[in-house]
């Protein structure tokens with residue numbers, strides 16, 4: 393199986409939207425697509441798609457962040473979103489996407505890459521570990537009605 397990785401373009405927006413919904417199914421549609429054009433135009437962001445047999449099968453969103461938890465340098469590359477369609481998982485596609493994002497961050501002068509996921513996202517945690525990431529911190533999120 394050949395995995396082709398390439399930068400996303402505006403034409404990929406509908407597919408990218410679907411993949412974002414795959415990561416954050418409960419987020420409102422407006423929230424999912426409000427920043428897509430800006431991200432593609434930004435020097436500080438990169439979105440890569442993985443293609444197999446001419447079909448998009450996964451994506452990674454990477455960004456330069458001034459601060460990454462557990463990091464010692466700044467800026468750092470940060471994995472903002474990572475998705476592979478369920479039927480294509482376990483074939484190394486996320487690994488290929490991660491490599492592209494890391495190469496991009498390295499090219500931007502970064503020497504560290506950071507990421508996060510939910511505490512109960514076993515597949516993602518294992519995939520991160522397998523790719524050489526190690527756990528540095530656990531966060532708790534809060535909300536108060538105003």
Ligand SMILES: CC(C)(COP(=O)(O)OP(=O)(O)OC[C@H]1O[C@@H](n2cnc3c(N)ncnc32)[C@H](O)[C@@H]1OP(=O)(O)O)[C@@H](O)C(=O)NCCC(=O)NCCS
Pocket residue numbers: 414415472473474475476477480481482483484485486487488508509510513514515516518519520522523
């Ligand atoms: C996380 C995710 C992107 C991994 O994609 P993937 O293409 O299946 O990952 P890979 O095939 O490249 O696997 C990389 C390594 O992770 C590990 N891994 C991945 N999924 C796993 C699972 N379900 N159980 C155990 N280990 C797993 C494996 O060790 C694998 O290494 P190996 O192939 O040498 O065994 C995918 O599961 C996904 O899209 N999940 C839903 C969205 C999500 O949670 N995104 C992350 C939060 S932003």
